[in-house]
Amino acid sequence: NAGVTQTPKFQVLKTGQSMTLQCAQDMNHNSMYWYRQDPGMGLRLIYYSASEGTTDKGEVPNGYNVSRLNKREFSLRLESAAPSQTSVYFCASSEGGGGSPLHFGNGTRLTVT
Amino acid sequence: SQQGEEDPQALSIQEGENATMNCSYKTSINNLQWYRQNSGRGLVHLILIRSNEREKHSGRLRVTLDTSKKSSSLLITASRAADTASYFCATDVSGGFKTIFGAGTRLFVKA
Numbered sequence: 001n002a003g004v005t006q007t008p009k010f011q012v013l014k015t016g017q018s019m020t021l022q023c024a025q026d027m028n029h030n031s032m033y034w035y036r037q038d039p040g041m042g043l044r045l046i047y048y049s050a051s052e053g054t055t056d057k058g059e060v061p062n063g064y065n066v067s068r069l070n071k072r073e074f075s076l077r078l079e080s081a082a083p084s085q086t087s088v089y090f091c092a093s094s095e096g097g098g099g100s101p102l103h104f105g106n107g108t109r110l111t112v113t
Numbered sequence: 114s115q116q117g118e119e120d121p122q123a124l125s126i127q128e129g130e131n132a133t134m135n136c137s138y139k140t141s142i143n144n145l146q147w148y149r150q151n152s153g154r155g156l157v158h159l160i161l162i163r164s165n166e167r168e169k170h171s172g173r174l175r176v177t178l179d180t181s182k183k184s185s186s187l188l189i190t191a192s193r194a195a196d197t198a199s200y201f202c203a204t205d206v207s208g209g210f211k212t213i214f215g216a217g218t219r220l221f222v223k224a
Contacts, residue, residue: 004155031210042117042201043156043214050210058211090155099144099205102212104155 002026006091006105013081013112021076021108023091031094032074033058033102034066036087043090049074050097081112117145117202117215125221132189134218136202137182145178146203146212147187156201159187194224 007022025032030051035043035058045058049068063085065077074093078085089108094100120135136145144163148156162169162178162185169176175188189196199217206213 033210033212035214040216042216045211045213048210056210059213092155097205097210099146099161099212101146101158101161102148102156102203103158106153106155 004091004093004103004105006089006108008108009106010109011111013078013110015082015112017081018077018079019081019110020078021089021091021110022073023075023105024073025091025093025103026072027093027103028071029093029103030071030096031100032068033092033094034064034074034076035090035092036060036085037090037107038087046076046089078110081110083112086110086112117204117213119200119202119215119218121218122216123219123221125223126192128192128194128222128224130192132192132196132220132222134187134200134220136185136187136215138185138202138204138215139183140206142180142204142206144205145176145185146205147174147176147185148201148203148214150199150201150217152198159200189220192220192222194222196220197222 033048034046047066052071092102092104117138146161147159150156201217203214
């Protein structure tokens with residue numbers, strides 16, 4: 001089983017460029033999440049989707065948009081990339097909320113110059 | 114702001130020794146989870162302890178939870194070089210979907 005698959009694995013953008021990070025899960029999970037990980041700061045929640053058709057802001061949503069395309073797929077879009085968005089981005093999924101264990105992809109390493 | 118704070122930030126031990134990591138949090142929780150992250154990989158769920166539980170075991174892992182002190186500890190017994198990783202605590206606030214992670218403890222186990 002693939003679990004949670006993220007593409008691309010690496011990306012370099014220039015300031016102002018846009019891009020979409022893709023995420024797909026094959027575990028039939030209801031909920032999906034986007035986190036960013038910066039050195040010394042752990043993971044911070046950007047957006048989440050509790051179920052298909054819903055999305056909500058997390059701790060650090062500014063500069064990002066998301067789309068829950070269907071139950072399997074949850075994408076993260078940077079409309080105008082900034083150097084402050086240089087980070088490692090992780091997608092995760094879970095059966096539901098209430099602290100259900102999260103299953104993570106292996107991340108997308110994004111550099112904005 | 115971080116809900117969970119791990120201590121120590123980094124820990125280096127010899128293979129066979131026990132490793133203890135601590136996590137403190139700020140607000141009431143429904144449950145607390147521990148995750149492991151190997152270098153360059155995503156996080157892997159290790160164990161979940163609910164707010165009405167005080168101790169839980171899984172293989173070589175032992176987790177304790179003290180809700181009065183708002184703290185948890187993760188003990189890895191008889192550590193192995195393969196345990197080298199970063200360990201994160203994560204808390205579920207108000208039973209919703211916002212699982213909040215601490216900054217992690219980097220564990221290095223020397224063979």
